[in-house]
Amino acid sequence: MKLIKPAAILLVLVILASLVAGGRLSPGILGTWVAALLTLAIFSFLYKDNRIYKLAEHLFIGVSAGYSVSLEYWNVFRPNLWDPLVRGLHHVTMAHVFSLGGFSVHLPYFPGMLLLFPFALGLLLFARFSARLAWLSRWSIAAMVGSYAGLAMIGALQGDLVAQVRANMIPLVAAGSLGGIRASGNADDLIFAFLRLIQNPLIIFGLISTLVYFFFSREHKGSLGVVSRIGVWFLMISFGASFGYTVMSRVSLLIGRLHFLMSDWLRVIP
């Protein structure tokens, strides 16, 4: 009884595969139908949790994991490590290392031999599967954390800290902004000129008050408390803007899916 469902699914898959192989069903149409039905399966969660949704969810996780492993294998492991190592092993020579007291020390050498180090570090990561040997994986993790921390730190210092501090050293009144107000011909121009006039003071005051909010060495009382509260307002406004953008982003995803269903699947819109 337990085997009926998997057998039925397998039968459907075999039928579909044979239809595609026989040219009776185009892979494009099949792909669109599969994508559309899976989209509807995911949408069904909006009504309530159900088995169809769970099936789609599991399929997504499985396919994503399989796709990632396959991509990493063919795009990273093979061209960057395995293939150069195998090519190099066809050209192994004995290289002279040093001579000592008439003895000449030779060691095997092949092009790309240095790749053995990342290969070994990669293998050490699998030591995590054993509780006794798990500590070995720390070497690989240390190498990764160290190199990426170094790269990120330089980037953050050069690209963020220095550049952003410099960008905030601005005059309180931007050059020409007062003249802009006088020269504005209509209401729209006047609004933009006014916004330009208050832009720099807003940036400077927003920066200072927000920094004061994160200054914890003194209790936020008196004038420090007032400025810190204004800093909180600036933070709240920025969180509001972020929330607005998040809503926009999620709605875009819904629009994308509905557009796919109506255009590619149902073909009710061009």
Place this chain on the structure above:
Amino acid sequence: MAEKAKGDLLVRLSRIDRRILFLIIFVCVAVPLLTGAKMKMSITQPVKGLYDAIDGLQPGSYVWLAADYDPGSMPELYPMNIVLLDHLFARNIKIISASLWAPGPPMAQRAFDAVAPKYGKQYGIDYVNLGFKEGREAVMLSAAEDLRRTFPRDFFNTPWESVPMLQDIRSLRDAKMIVSVSAGYPGVKEWIQQVGTRYGMRIGGGVTAVTAPEMYPYIQSGQLTGLLSGMKGAAEYEQLIARPGLGIAGMVAQSCVHIMVVVFIIFANVVYLIEKTRK
């Protein structure tokens, strides 16, 4: 009495089944899409900045187009990829595309296949897809030093020597500009930090709306030439180059949902205040 009943109705409405709200949102999206309604938008400065930067490039120069996204962010970023290709090809600019996200290259190729034939552009001569490379920031730096060593083969496994347009290229720095269409890390921010600031290259970006607020400080500091934020950014750019596409098609739906969300928020706050006053 009537006032109390009115208050009760509001409270009952505030406890409405969430599925009805989903249905309202569905209608707000589906109806504008079905009717094909369009709207005109005002162009924001970050979008104009990117447009002007691309428009000012010499025909025949190279642009690095990083497709750093995956199918999950396709509704927002694919329209940007399309509209940027439209503008770049129309300006006769050569495009080198690569990705630091594994699912990125097929997305980029799909966009190339959709746009390049309209302008009679040929693969390997006018544009190339170098595919995916693992290594994030390390790849950026490596490509800025020696592009051939970083990407010895393209997305189709063609060796570097067999791609005509790559023969004049030594490093990423030969490109006049980098435009990263990115859904997160690694993306626009890392391009600015690792390549833009270090090598003084111009960076333009297209990002999901979720990550857009993070990018505005870079516009203010001048580290980012221009920015497309979410579907609206793509729609504005489509309007600028007068090629309506997926961005503009979704804008009325987007606005309808935004209005509805604002209505929901105001309604919930009114009910909250009524309940608070009663207590």
